[in-house]
Amino acid sequence: MARISYDDQTAAAFKAVREIRRDGLAHWRDAVRRHLGPGPGMTVADIGAGTGAFAAAFADWFGVDVLAVEPSAAMRAWIPARPDIQVFEGHVGDLPLPADSVDGVWLSLVVHHVSDLAAAAREVRRVLRPGAPVLLRQGFSGRVDAVRTFPWEFFPEVARMVTDTCPSVDEVCRAFATAGFRRDALEAVPETLMSPAEFLDQLDAFRRADTNIRRLSEEEFRRGRERLRHATGTEPRTNQLDLLVLR
Template sequence: MVDYDDRLHQVYASGRALPADSLRTWMETAVAFAPTGRPLTVLDLGCGIGRFTPALAETFGGPVYGVEPSTMMLRQAPQHPAVTYLEGSAESIPLADESCDLVWLFLTIHHWADPLQGLREVRRVLRPGGVVILRTQFGDQMPNLYWYRYFPSAREVDASMYLPFDEVRAVAEQAGLVAEEQPHWVDVTEPRTLRATYERLKVRAFSTFEHIAEDELDRGFAEFERDAAAGPDRELPAFPAGVLLLRRPSK
């Protein structure tokens, strides 16, 4: 397990900041998949430093709960009149039964100690007919991220952290949630240029880097820096980001 209270909280804001166009893309995605009524009560589970939490409140017009196990990450979360931040884990969500219309899970389920218990808790806090937007990678459908070329073990490291697609569906259904048969794919370019990508990654805010040997990191970042200096404005291709929709059945 990665401890975000150790080092990552210090670099997360600089290394994982969301450009305005990326945040807009994700909120448009959320609107497309969310229940149609307004306002909606939203749970941002594993909210980290609150990258999405205020935007979810503004998008859906209702209260948003940002739940996060890392004290140091939560201390950086932006305040918003419609947002309440709470310390808690997926396996023990500090909210009442059937209190939420929408659960936003953005690159968090692979950090859970017990995905089945976590999704059972998600089902518990969802109202009947509620929706879970699960943004995750799938171990058997990994994208070919541009920066993997600099770190030979990175793709395998990432794949090992994520369950295969069929296993994600099986765990969700075991938890009492209905999973769609196929993921949706959202094209993401974040950021757009080689230099900006290097500047983003060099602070090592991605948990991937916690599992790669230091000598491989040193070589990879040195090569990455040389390429970024030689072609700073080179535009990088978009990559497909997987989203799986889950629903709590209506009574």
């Protein structure tokens, strides 16, 4: 499925510095509640679950059971071991889940890693119960300007990589339409991140956690660090990503 792989060092760094703190996700909690209508007894599949931040959040926020599907063994090792979260090896193109088994699918920053979106859509359709939604947290081409987005504003080379790999809303909707999905909602959701000062302090760990930053030359990385040093502030920054809901 993905262009990237996570070793133990990368996964540990991702857990330490890439996960958004729970208190920065309040708007996502509210948006998911509106579109999913979650409640006890429901089961949600978190596909591409990473280190389990959203899996744990969904279980805590809504009292749902979560099936966390993640291709990387190093990332799966960080997903919390608890009764309301089951962890599976797999990816969106080949889900280890029964048909008609989940009340919602969550895909957070996943679809830009997927080479065959139509095949992924068919797998998502297979595991969803009739009428259940798929919720995508994503930056979309034409709706995200990575050059002006924290923290990529300090690393324009990474900003270009991010922008070039983002699919458009229309591309995703067309691919999922082949499996019978239609667009139900699209909204920008704010999320609160770290401050520039915190980012500077954690930059070396962030480099280990982020495969795009790791692709920079030493000179490109040095220039980005200098831009960040001159822009240091102590207030947390807020970005927006889109929530695309398909049914």
